[in-house]
Amino acid sequence: MTTALLLIDIQNDYFDGGKCPLVGMDVAAKHSVNLLDAFRESSLPVIHVRHEFLDTETAFFSAGSEGALIHPLLAPAQGEPVVVKHQINSFKGTPLVDLLEERGVKNVVIAGAMTYMCVDAVTRAAADLGYVCSVAHDACATMDVEFEGVKVEAAQVHAAVMAALDFAFAEVRSTQVLIEEVLLINAVKKASERWKSAFNAGNAAGCAAEYESNAVMQAKPFGVYTGADEVRGFWEKLIADGFSDVEYIDPVITVLDHQQAVITSGWKMNKAGGVIHKELWVLQEDGSAKLREDDFEAQ
Structure with a gap:
């Protein structure tokens, strides 16, 4: 259930002074920096993708040129892989799938350029490969285009592509909303790990500490437990009966809004197993x- 950030072609040639400057690239880059900071702070995977045309006579992104380098604002940190591609689709002829699988990634957040080319292509390809995709619409940029005498301004090009992606391939959201979701997911994962660690250590009070004071727990077929005291009592009895070594099997985190997320999963212990139908986690003030x-x- 890991989420990775894919930063697509945020390269020097797309900025003012480059060989192919895009409309709004500076703003898109600033939003991309905010996403990058959030992923790094949450210790979530970041993968950079950059394009090189093998033909050195191309208009931009020529192999070995300064313009083909990732912009300094988004410079990769140590340990963040950089995928070099030669096609519009970031998956074609690259190790991108392998990098995602090695990191256990199921969800991807996508930002970069150009909207109607490489961002569009990587989102559709990722969705077809089974990844759950989100696109930060204000962290992407594109250019004016023309077809058979019809001129289309960048803002309309961008809106049309985002509308299509949002319809069938991705959740298209603002950078701020996606950052809130990243921070929420990170908080939920940390709390879930604390709960599991407490249970496996035989610490019922530690388990109960991960519940709100008025939480409701429905433990089938045992009963319904309301409030921290009843919840703690349930876990105390289970631990006293010799249950331990809890593991989650294929957990899925679903974000409901910027403050709430649900975990569904299979689970197993040393002496039992079953299904988690719903863990509703809520972000606290701290x-x-x-x-x-x-x-x-x-x-």
């Missing part, structure tokens, strides 16, 4: 996440 609803079943 930036942590706690369980408001916990609905699971032993099978």
Whole structure:
């Protein structure tokens, strides 16, 4: 359930002074920096993609040229892979799929350029490969285009592409909304890991600490437990009965809004297994996440 940031072709030639400056590239780059900062702070994977045309006589992104380098604002940090591509589709002829699989990535957030070319292509390809895609619309840029005498300004080109992607291939969101989702997911993952660590250490109080004070837990077929005391009592009995070594199987995090997310998953312990139908995690004022609803079943 890991989410990765894909930064597509944010290269010098697309900026003012480059060989192919785009409309709004500076603004898109600033939003991309904000996304990059959020992913780095959350220790989530970041993959940079840059384009090189092998023909050195091309109009821009010539192999070995300064214009083909990633812009300094988005310079890769140590350990962040850089995929060099020669096609519009970032997956074609590159190790991008392998890099995503190695990192356990299921969801991708996409930003970069150009909207109607490489951003469009990588989003459609990623969706076809089964990745859950989000596109930061204000972290992408494009250019004016013309076809058979019809001139289309960059803003309309951008809007048309984003509308199509949002219809069938991705969740198209603002950078701010996506950052809020990243921070929420990170908080939920950390809280979930704390809960599992506490349970496996035989610490029922630590388990209960990850619930809101008025949380409701439905533990089928055992019953319904309301409030921290009842929740702690349930886990105390389970631990006393010798249950341990809990693991989640193929967990999925679904963001409901900027403050709430749901985990669904299979689970197993040393002496039982089952299904988590719904863990509703809610962001707290201190930036942590706690369980408001916990609905699971032993099978």
